[in-house]
Amino acid sequence: MGKKVLMQGNEACVMGAIAAGMRFFAGYPITPSTEIAEISAQELPKVGGRFLQMEDEISGAAAAIGASVAGVKAMTATSGPGFSLKQEHIGYAAEAEIPVVVVDVQRVGPSTGLPTSPAQGDLMQARWGTHGDHPAIVISPATVKETYLEAVRCFNLAEKYRTPVIFLMDEMVGHLREGIEIPEADELEVIDRTVNKNLTDEQAYAIPEGKYAPEMAPFGEGMHYNISGLFHDETGFPRGTAQSYEKFMNRLLDKVEKNRADIEKWEEKFLDDAEIAVVSFGGAARSAEEAVIEARKQGIKAGLFRPITVWPFPEKALEELAKKVKRFLVVENNAGQMVIEVKAHAGNVPVDFLGRFNGSVVDPDEVLAKLKEEA
Amino acid sequence: MASELINNTMRLRNLPHIWCPGCGNGILMRDVAQAITNLGLDRDKVVIVSGIGCSSRAAGYMNYNTLHTTHGRAIAFATGIKMAKPELTVIVITGDGDSSAIGGNHLIHAARRNIDLTVVVFNNNIYGMTGGQFSPTTPTGSFATTAPYGSIDRTFDLPTLAMGAGATYAARGSAYHVPQTTKLIQDGIAHKGFALIDCMAVCPTYYGRKNKKGDAVKMMTWQKDNVVLKAKADTMTPEELEGKAVIGCFRNEPNVPEYTAEYTKLIERLKKA
Amino acid sequence: MRNREEIRLVGSGGQGVILASVILAEAAILAGKNAAQSQSYGPEARGGACMAQAVISNGDLGFPKVRVPSFLMALTEQSLEKYGKNLPEDTIILVDSSLEIPDWLAARKYYQAPILQAAIEQVGKAQTANIVSVAVVNKILDLVPPEVLKEAVAARIPKGTEAANFKALEVGMNLL
Structure with a gap:
């Protein structure tokens, strides 16, 4: 453990994410999550990462997913109203099987509510907010130290299962400053997505025996495959049958259901x-x-x-x-x-x-x- | 037998495409493939991003790194890809509704940043996939399923919109004018900065039928007879241009700082500090 | 210090009570104690009564927010009225000397220090009042050694403002 420092929850979220390998952030300012964007803007270029302030919440999620497609660990962050706006892309990332971390520092609502006081009213939205059936991994920290450590786990789970992970913070923890001993790099387990370089273009979404997530290479590394929000078979295209789509959906849901022991905490x-x-x-x-x-x-x-x-x-x-x-x-x-x-x-x-x-x-x-x- | 170009650039297994007979999108997709080929780009480094709509099905047919995204947001996804890996050539294929209605905000902001994306709009002046509703480029007075008495909406001129937002390359092509449009797309891809090429498609199924424009051949003939190249248009009077459409490059400013390059400089600067 | 201090600093937006609470918590961490800091957010933080708090403990921190303040500092009458009333007898109250003392406060023990005035007249910068105040609070509560407080101040102030802020610390330490 490193030296003990006073750190804000939102800052711990960014520092944990960077320790997990985050090198891309895209988002839009909204209280009480704004410090996550501000600190990302400050810290990412120092480690060769990139920060984008987008024109709205929707594009913040889209750009983060785009960066992940290119193989870079990516995050977006928001609060309340912005979380509603990001929902479509949480579903897109789940369907297209793209790792991304979406932070929601909850505030009281609905709508503008009482800006920007604490609440935890997005628990169900975090599970059911996007349309259609989909797997959901949602992690909620209670302390600043836990925020740091669980931010790392968010990325690990996102990469391992190639799925969006929602980091459900709340204003109380996001704006709280507490003492935290920053872990050394070798004290943290960091998981990167598994990439199989031997796949043909038509095997982009082929799932190895006993696994739940595809292993295609990021864009730009020699494979030429298609990613889509459409139901797809192992080729990445929608040319299957009702049975194959059912198999696809069950596999998506099983990413979480069959791996509860690994994900639950x-x-x-x-x-x-x-x-x-x-x-x-x-x-x-x-x-x-x-x-x-x-x-x-x-x-x-x-x-x-x-x-x-x-x-x-x-x-x-x-x-x-x-x-x-x-x-x-x-x-x-x-x-x-x-x-x-x-x-x-x-x-x-x-x-x-x-x-x-x-x-x-x-x-x-x-x-x-x-x-x-x-x- | 597919041509050599099609063999080299398309996913043959996914062809024939789903577009209606006479649709202009197939020609425009081929123009994009020809432009990439003419530039000799490494296929591994070319990314095609599309949104939702007729135009956006193109990504699935083209044999590159392809990302078929959500309605209106293709440019935002593309921005993330280009920012994360600036060495990739990122081309967005989108439609008039996708790029300028639901996605209008992303279009203007990408233009403002001057990020090195090439946005090719297959502009058929209608929402085709949902069955013929008017779009921001449907001419005022035209008929659509949601404009049963004629549209009262004023229109966007996409190159003008993009230039107003700061695009450093803006052009218009048309389905009929294949070599000219291919060259305009090619120059847009080669341009280091934001490029928009508004391509006049034809939609005989919805726009054409609703507005008594005749069949596909008639609509293409209209383009042949009424589209004027910009060089020629520059010599014509407003009266002579009445009822005509102009294609060509309206702006090409190569020396404006490009967004991802500027960010790379920022990273380098911090490294030295 | 006592085993656990629940410190509340109140004033008007712009007086820097949030930074003051951050510095106190940071100093406690540097001194090997446990600490947490938080504040009230929202429109009320822009001009109206602004509240910041620090919980400092020699042992485990436990609940990170102030439940019953063991210490209150008020820099304005409005904030004193809002946060000062009905506090237990053993809560230490410090008010700026510029405040008119209400009857309820006059009826109990309290500290008074010319924090705002000292920042203007002795330091020469009104915006250093919060740094003057952390020195006063530290003296009353005996939280950390002065050099640790100085280290915490140095860590949290903008570069280039060290001279004025260290002067403010010195002024604060001699105010009571």
């Missing part, structure tokens, strides 16, 4: 003997954890279950937990989104909900009061 605290499990993520989990610690001091057997990969939701882990605890309390800065998923996997265990979506972060005292009520 969550944190458990004080759950060994817990009677109440608090489920929370991102910035809200900071309040939840504080409340759990205080509840423990007061003799309440509370624990914390915190999804870090929020999509795919760690449902098996939650189902296991449901066998041990008497209640769940879901704490989020929205009107009730993760609670839907918890209820779907909690079996007969009662699920309570505490949400804030008025522009302020849910307060540890509120969580504690709720825990006392339930204990």
Whole structure:
């Protein structure tokens, strides 16, 4: 570990991304994500990377995907309204199987909302925002240090599965400054996309046995293949049948479904003997954890279950937990989104909900009061 | 038997193309392939990006690095590719609706940056893929499925639009004038900076039929008889040019700083510091 | 310092309380403590009452935001009114000497320092008031050694402004 420094969440996102090999950023200014663009503009050219301020949110996503097609690890970042605008291209990247990292530093909404106060109301949009069925990998950090490390994992998963990965931050973490020891390069696992140089042009989207992602070379390296938002077979063209399209769609979805063990990540605290499990993520989990610690001091057997990969939701882990605890309390800065998923996997265990979506972060005292009520 | 050009530049397995009989797009696609071939470009380094619409199917037929993107955003994707790997030659094939309606913002901003892209518009004055709605280049008064009483919309002149936004190369070609249009595209690709070539296509199926322009032959004959080369047009009076279309190069400014080259300089500058 | 300080700095937009809170948190990190910094964003940060905070802990940081301030510094009457009322007795309150002292504050213990005036008259630059203030806060709370505070200031100010800002630190250290 390097020297400990005070760093903002948005800055940690960029520095983690660069450590993961990001060499291209395209985006459009929007609070509370703007520092991600600003710091990218400052840092990328120093490492031979390139920054583009685009004319709008849509083109920011498009240019990032274009850069990735050319073989350069790329990211775009936005907040609330901009995340809505980027949705079409998240679907495009999923369909065309192009790695890209899309950061959404959530703010309270809908529409302009209360600029630019914290919220976590984009959890479901991050999963279901683009049209049509598609795989989704969404990661949500709770601390500045985790923001750095998970930014690296976003790129690793994007490259490994050749799919867009959404880094679902929130204003509380994005604008928070905390001490962080910057990891040395050799302390980080960095994954690059697998490229098979022996493929013919017609095998661009051929999938090796046991794998889920194609291995074609980037543009400019000797292959001449077609990338399209159309359903495609292994040639990259839409000349298959209903059966082949079904096979294609199932493979896309299986990228995530069959690799849950590799993609899922969550944190458990004080759950060994817990009677109440608090489920929370991102910035809200900071309040939840504080409340759990205080509840423990007061003799309440509370624990914390915190999804870090929020999509795919760690449902098996939650189902296991449901066998041990008497209640769940879901704490989020929205009107009730993760609670839907918890209820779907909690079996007969009662699920309570505490949400804030008025522009302020849910307060540890509120969580504690709720825990006392339930204990 | 396909010609040598087609053999060398097209994905034969994907041919014949899906365009309607008499459509101008096939001729224009061939012009692009001929222009690339004339320049002797390394096929590995040529990228064709397209959006959505009739024009944008061209990418799938052309045997290069091809990216068929979303509606209106081809230029934005192309900007990312060119910026990430400036050594690639990036050509955008787009339509009038794709480039100037839904994608108009990207067109003007790419022109403003003077990024080294070549945008070839297959301009058929109509939305063909969706069945004949008017586009920003449909002449005022024309009929379309969404202009059943005649369009009251004023039009974009694409080279003028691009020049207004800062394009350093702007030209117009036509489906009928193959050698001239090929040369205009070729010069646009060779140009180090943003280039737009507005190519007059013909759409007998929708634009032609809706507006009683006759069949494909008649529409091509119109181009033969009414298109004037710019050199000639420069000697004509406005009255003489009434009802004519002018093709040729309207602007070619080679010495304007190109965006990706400027960024490369910035990287070099920081390296020294 | 006490084991955990939850510091809130309030004033009007442009007075630099955000930078002041960043410097305090940075100094704490440099001194081997844990720290977090945040601020209120939004239109209220442009001219109205502006709030920045730093949480500093000798142990684990835990919740990174201020729950109950252990310390409040107010540079304007408006921000004092908004953030100062109803604080516990053991919250240390510091106000700029230019503020009219409301009855509720007069009824309790508080510190007063001519931060804004000192920046203008002793440093010669009104915009160094925030640096004057971090020295005052550091003195009251005994957060970090003065040389560490100076290092934190150096890390966060624009190049070329060192002379004025270091002078501001010196002035601040001698204000109380």
